[in-house]
Amino acid sequence: MEALPRETIVDVLEDRLRTDILDGLHPAGSYLPPERRLADGYGVTRTTLKHAFGRLAQAGLLETRHGVGTRVRDYARLGGADLLPMLVRHDSGWVREVFEVRRGVGALIAERAAERGTRPQRAELGALLAALPRAEGADAVQLADVEVHRALARATGNRVYVLLTNTLFNAYLPVRSLLQGPFTDPEAAHRRLAPVVEAVTAGDARRAREAADTYLRDTERIMLEGLA
Amino acid sequence: MEALPRETIVDVLEDRLRTDILDGLHPAGSYLPPERRLADGYGVTRTTLKHAFGRLAQAGLLETRHGVGTRVRDYARLGGADLLPMLVRHDSGWVREVFEVRRGVGALIAERAAERGTRPQRAELGALLAALPRAEGADAVQLADVEVHRALARATGNRVYVLLTNTLFNAYLPVRSLLQGPFTDPEAAHRRLAPVVEAVTAGDARRAREAADTYLRDTERIMLEGLA
């Protein structure tokens, strides 16, 4: 089982605000109504509204100035990758673009991991890969797959690749139930991924890059078949 | 001039909490003291503390469960790239790793931009590049340089590259005053960057990738000289 979190008012409100913004109800650059009025409109306290504002501001969607107001940032132009989860949830058209980037970055990571992975890191990769076909259910297989990629990112020795990998995963893990195609058959998933780990373990950078590219292309194709 | 934002209590508190966490005062996985006690300890209201909590939770540093408590997430393992600005500010050791990734991703972007940039996008690139040597002061030159890179990301036709570029810039723009070495001479900055734009405009993907790699290597080297 898995403990699923309750949905607080702030959560709901944040979602609603985000939707309203991304739908264009409050266009980029425009000011939101004053907090008092907006809180009244949504039937919540100003305090609660401010909590939701705080999150959206942290995410880069809003920008508040004391004495002036709160306005919608031009997120498409200036926003960071941490907006992806909400953008993907709001419009699945982003998924394809996320995957393309994932492919490019994944290839870089495999290359670096092959060049610089330490012995224990390679051993961990092997263990995680071996655990994959033992997972039960497509969801578990997918998560086991994710763990292998996290380990690959760690093996680059560059912590930023780890964070970047997490960001890209965060972007589509919330909608992962729609993308389980590649993971319904644990054996097949294992076969696709194995060459990447093999090349990295062997320390062959060029082959690792190519294997990662192939793996990501295949996985992406199978995932998107499920969407179409 | 530039309007610099005031520092609110929540800002200060957030900074303090972040520092305490990143310094290991509250290790990953551990629970923070209860809100009432912590608020008392910092001399602020629980409401204010919760605002700061909200931001850090959104950033992926904290995780709150109703009725249980707030605990520090294992950000090094599970955090996203949006943590970078705070990590870099806290420990400049991250800068080198950010640059390495920036180099890899920058090369990907240049390659894609060369393949897929539209005519107006190429024109914009040329215009932004031409504006660079006209900027006054290292800071303005650096920001003009950033704008060229944003335009390059847009020219890939993939919005995720734009967000990713912003994320990486956000990581080191807050400390950019320490990294102005490459931008003290506008003419030199222009000369380094020009080959990238030229190759992209010519639609030569391979050359664009190599030019970007060279540019990023050079810029990185000059920047880090200033740090050492």
Place this chain on the structure above:
DNA sequence: GTGGCTGAGTGGATGAGCCACTGAACCAGT
């Protein structure tokens, strides 16, 4: 054992109130 109850401790949310800031309109002095 098993299942339900209870109470202490925790975060969630409220609403009234006051403070601090911004910007535009106004007004005086030059």
Place this chain on the structure above:
DNA sequence: ACTGGTTCAGTGGCTCATCCACTCAGCCAC
């Protein structure tokens, strides 16, 4: 006319006191 100061309405920042909702461990009846 122009400049500079003052005022004021509107906005967000922050606090406080209070109650609600949830979790967990311990207890107890069955």
